[in-house]
Amino acid sequence: MTSSQFIPNYARMMLSVLAYNLVSLMRQLLPAQHQRLQVTNLRLWLFKVAGKLVTSGRQLYLKLSRHHVYQDLFYQLLARIQALQWG
Template sequence: AKDGFGFDQMKSHDFTVNTARMMISLLAYNLTNWLRTLSFPTTSKGIQIRTIRTRLVKVASKLVKSGRYLHMKISSHFVYDHFFWDVLARVQRLQFN
């Protein structure tokens, strides 16, 4: 759990601040595990948080508004675009089921 979530960092001398930071880190950890369990392909369920950040969060894109719609334009050089769109489609299917 320390790998990538900041559990090993206590940046304040105040106990309350450190407790709040730990709670936010635990929330991020649980949400990431929920996302991994419910919407990742079976071959990718064991990947670590650094890989998840690289494939899903660090995406060079632009949000474009056209009429009433928003479109996300991903860079044509993005290596993990198939994985990104696959996970996004799985999340959208979970949204209304």
């Protein structure tokens, strides 16, 4: 553990559990041929993408690079996340 105190270690563990569960959910939502990807590849393909946050009126837009190789996979995953029914 990174600290000799309980609370910081507990918080770090809970964040790690949350991150693991989010990656697990994303893997389940990916198309079948990509569900076995390692975390390193998921991070590289889907999160390490050049982009910028743009404000227009009261809307926020995330503009991603047009040259993103895995753009279709990113938008497929985004659509599946948005289609989830919570509650």
